[in-house]
Amino acid sequence: MRELQKGHIDGVDFTRIMGALGIVVFHFSCYCEPLHRWLYETANCPYGQLWVALFFAASGACVARSNTLSIWWAFYKKRWRGIFPLFFVAYGIVFALKLVLYGHWWAAINPRTIPLTLLGIDSYFYYLQPNFSCVGEWFIGALLACYLLFPLLRQLLQRIPYTTAAILLAGCFVVPYWSWFDVEPWHNIWVCTTIFYAGMLLAQFPAVFTSKTAWAISAALTAIMIFVPMPFKTYAPLGQLIYPTISGLACFVFVTQLGAYIERLDKIRTVMQYLGKLSYPVFLVQHAVILAVLDKWTPTTVPGALGILCMNLFLTWLLADAVLTLHKKLF
Secondary structure: OOOOOOOOOOOHHHHHHHHHHHHHHHHHHHHOHHHHHHHOEOOOOEHHHHHHHHHHHHHHHHHHHHOOOOOHHHHHHHHHHHHHHHHHHHHHHHHHHHHHHHOOOOOOOOHHHHHHHHOOOOOHHHHOOOOOOOOOOHHHHHHHHHHHHHHHHHHHHHHOHHHHHHHHHHHOOOHHHOOOOOOOHHHOHHHHHHHHHHHHHHOOOHHHHOOHHHHHHHHHHHHHHHHOOOOOOOOHHHHHHHHHHHHHHHHHHHHHHHHHHHOOOHHHHHHHHHHHHHHHHHHHHHHHHHHHHHHHOOOOOHHHHHHHHHHHHHHHHHHHHHHHHHHHHHO
């Protein structure tokens, strides 16, 4: 059984920041017509899929490098502490704000869906029926599934890394199109696990995050996937799954190396570490802030939309910082 690489990946805080910022901007463009043309879609996939792929790859790489626990229940306990306290603090704050702003008591929602919220997977399963979801995104539920599978994935990474990668990738052409449930292919747990595992596998090659050649290739590939339409994009597994995955993985390597360079400056490193810790609270609250802002202001021009976007980013930062601060005081 091979030894796995350990240790922090330089630049990953910057990667988390860019992923959070990218998701906020993408979701804002989903609801804002003036920016939809510019910020919604690359030449090969929506920007949201690129940033989600980057997010899953970064999560897989970090957990593969940082986990040294031989007892798996200890791993699960550590993950629980890192996810759920912040989730419930964010939920409490956003729930209270919704009550103040809208008097929203969710009167028509089936109370049987409450366990989905307690498990942190309400946003993932919102496609099945309305529930009490008010923070987070679908991919947080998918990430929880990846963490649940991590002990198995880690064993496979040690024993048969490339065979596992091949099986997961091959499954992306088949599994998301089986009628297990009606979630769209990009949200399928198999696809999310494949990207998560790809991040784990990349983390075993330190040169990927330090080599100038790797940086140049990833930068070029990211630019190509964003600006140059690929052939056979209408073929579902390519256009819906493979192209977004390639875009996200290339962007992950490019942004992480860029972040490592930026973080060499001491003052900037401190800021990056703070903003990196803020990325998860941003994921939790950003959608609620976007909907609240656009409910009050509906920009009709690009300059006006950019101004509202800047205000939205500022309010998201304030609310995410409040979540992080309250979490520190309570836990």
